[in-house]
Amino acid sequence: MGGDEGAVRSLVGPVTLRGRTAPSRVLFGPHVTNLGSRRSVSPRHVAYYARRAVGGAGVIVTETASVHESDWPYERAPLAADCADGWASVVRACRPALVLAGLGHAGAQGSSAYGQQALWAPSRVADVASREVPTEMEQPEIVALVAGFAAAAAWAVDAGCDGVEVDAGQHSLLRQFLSGLTNHRTDAYSDRDRLLREVLAAVRTAIGDAHVLGLRLCCDELAPWAGITPDSAAATLAGCGEADYVVPVRGSGLSVSATRPDLHTPPGFNRALCGTVGAAPGLGAEGGTPPIRAGRSSDDLQGRRSGLGRRVAVVLQGSVVSPEDARAALDDGVCDLVEMTRAQIAAPDLVAHVRAGTPERIRPCTLSNQRSAVRDPRNPIVSDEAEPDAGHETDPVPPPAGPPRDVLVVGGGAAGLEAARVLATAGHGVRLVEQADVLGGALLLAAAVHGRARMGLLVPWWTAELARLGVAVETGVRVTADDLDAAGPHVVLATGSRPGPLPYDTDGPVLAAAEFEAGVLAGAGLPPGPVLVHDPLGDWTGVGIAEQLAAGGRETVLVTPDQVAGTQLAITGDLAPANARLDRAGVVRELRSRLVHVRDGRAVLAHVWTGERRTVACAAVVDCGHRLPEDALWRARPHLPRAGDCVAPRTVHEAVLEGRRAAVEAVRGRGGPGERLRARPC
Known part of the structure; x- marks a missing residue:
């Protein structure tokens, strides 16, 4: 398992807050889920939280509920007045974990679309995202x-x-009162801490001395000219003696991706901030020593005296996704508890695996935010790209049950790897074949894109799981339709994708994005000269490849029909950071543009609105356009179940989900296409 026994206890051992004992120091934090039923906590919420409690989470904080009807920040946002029954159900389902209700008000960062009334704020400062004046x-x-x-x-x-x-x-509205960016008042609340003190005092009176009061506090708005800074946050905390614990976070309306950034930001990014805040008077042990260390009794979190009369525990938040990093923060005295929210969305049994001495079985969290960030107009349900049952605990894909079968899985990408894993877990004999020399498929190439190396963590995890389960893996094997017939009736096809047709003419070299990354991994290069990245999709691929080329010293032009490069990155929170990176790298962005043709080292572009044409230098094109299913085997044997990109090229999430469904269908045997597994209801 790694580490000494004391270090293990520091993460998964019990901890006491206000006389209430949590089974571990791992916290599952509040986040938007879109699991609500109207504005109440739903049975889907209950199942979602219960799954993490079963997996060993020590403290579960429910999705933040609006404390006043003036706040309706998104369609399924919980309203505290409607949540009592749901909270009670969560408590019953999550024992022995401690359950805390998240409470807040979004203020000017909310939405007037649902409540149809003006947004509340400390001052009439337009929100930087919505531009709405509160x-x-x-x-x-x-x-x-x-x-x-x-x-x-x-x-x-x-x-x-x-x-x-x-x-x-x-x-939060409370942050807006705390910040000079948004609080321009001249009355009593020009004392920017005053409202927070009043709220905490009122809440403590309401819940009494026997219940836990936590505080999630912005301690750095990343705007030192007027915003909250670590020093001002420390002063604020000096007046917050009602709280039992504090979670220091960062970010403001100017930096909406800062609190839960994607995989471009290193894990544990708030460790220094947490340590700084933890050194404030009243946070940390008596005499200014660090927070609780391994080996101290769980009672150390209560009863010790400080300048505030009682010690406040500190929770480390900020992309903490590995038990090793969590243990290190606890052992080094940085914090008392560790928030591992996205890690437990991806791996609900994280704590259980640490306790069992099998941390290698913890599904890696990629931090891509492709499924965990759900505050967008599509109203998706929270999930994880490699664990599609997350958020769907009330209707999971059933395991491939039945008598043991010998199953052939064709394709070693995400869909094939997951199909093989779930089949072997259910006791079936599995043989997986992949025509490439290594496993991973498109996922391996995606991980080669600049800044996206964490995506590749899933491949060795799957490989280790298949080895543990006894799956026979063969690489460098090309399968024919006759081979499928010889394999028997139980087959899963996960054969991936191929480049789509080019919508432009060219007399120069063109590489599809996947082929470009395969060349990068193999050490092959493009011809000298400027490179044009054709990006009709606007996702992470074109942006990442443009960054990659520019980092290698290549003159790079990114061509997109959209108003902004990487428009789909708004979903993951990386849109503004990605464009800032492109700007710093010197990538030229040709926006609202269509690639017409490439001839004699010049690319002709057309404005998508006006048709006006212009040319740019171009020695080669990297095409990041749509791909097509590699479905020749399926067309030869269309009664066989298929999964992933050979159905339609999409993301890891769909590949994994379809891999599970195809595994179920495969053990049913042949006999025609049959009834496909139903999609989950939303």
Whole structure:
């Protein structure tokens, strides 16, 4: 398992807050799920949280509920007044984990689309994202807000919750009062900490001394000219003696991707911030020593005295996804608990595997945000690209049950690897063949794109799982239709994709994105001269390859029909950071443009609105356009189940989900296409 026994206890051993014992120091934090039923906590919420509790989460903080009806930030946002029954169900389902109700108000960062009323804010400062100007709260609204927090907290503990967590983090009205960016008041609330102190005092009175009060606090808005800084946050915390723990986070409306950034930001990015905040008076042990260390009793989190009269525990947040990093932060005295939210979305049994001494079986979290960031107009349900059952615990794909079968899986990409894994887990004999010399398929090539190496972590995990389960893996093997007939009735086809047709003429070299990355891995290169990256999709591929070329010193032009490069990255939170990286790298972005043709080292571009043409130098093209299914085997034997890109080239999430479904269908045997496994309801 690695590490000494004390280090293991520091992560998965019990910890006590306000006399209530959590089974581990791993916290599952509040986040948007879109699992709600109208504005209440739904049975899907209950199953989602319960799955993490079964896996060993010590503290579960539910999705932040609005404490006042003036706040309706997204369609399925919970409203505290409607959550009591749901909270009670979560508590019953999650024992022995501690359950805290997340409480907040989004203020100017909310939406007037649902509530159809002006947004509340400390001052009339337009939100930098929506550009909407809020109304400045008067004293009656402030009184109502404080009362709303108190009432919501009382409802939560009456429902059986162990306490509440107050949101003064990035997307919160309380942060807006704390910040000089958004609080320009001249009345009593020009003391920017005042509202937070009033809310915490009211909440403590409402829940009493026997319940936990947590605080999620923005401690760095990354805008030092006027915003919250670590130093100002430390001063704020000095007046927050009501809290039992604090979760230091970063980010503001100016930096919406900062709190839960994608895989371009290294894991554990808030460790230094957490250490700085933890050194504030009242946070950390008496005498200014670090927070709790391994080997101290769980009672160390209560009862010790400091300048505030009682010690406040510190929770490390910030892309902490590996048990090793979590243990190191605890052992080094950086924190008392560790928030591992996205890690537990990807691997619900994370804590259980650490306890069992099998951390290698923990499914890696890629931090891509492709499925875990769901605050967008599509209203998707929270999930994980490699664990599609996440968010769908009430209707998971069933295992491929039945008597043991010998199953052939053709293709060693994400779909084939997952199909083989679930078949072997269910006791079937599995042989997996891949025509390339290594496993991974398109996922291996995706991981070669600049900044996306974490995607590749899934390949060795799958490889190790197949070895553990006894799957026979053969690489460098090309399968024919006759081979499928000889294999018997139980087959899964996961043969991947191929480049699509080019919508332009060219007399120069063109490489599809996957072929370009395969060449990079093999050490092959493009001819000298400027490279044009053709990006009609606007996802991470074109942006990443353009960065990659520019980092290698190549003159690079990114051509896209969209208004902004990488437009789909708005879903993952990487849109603004990606364009900043392109700018720093010197990549020329030809926006609202279509590639017409390439001749004699010049590319002709047409404006998608006006048709106006212009030319740019071009020695070679890397094409990041749509791909087509590699489905020749399936067309030869269309009764066989298929999965992943050979159905339609999409993301890892669809490949894994279809790999599971195809595994179920494969053990049914031949006899015609049959009834396909139904898609999940949304």
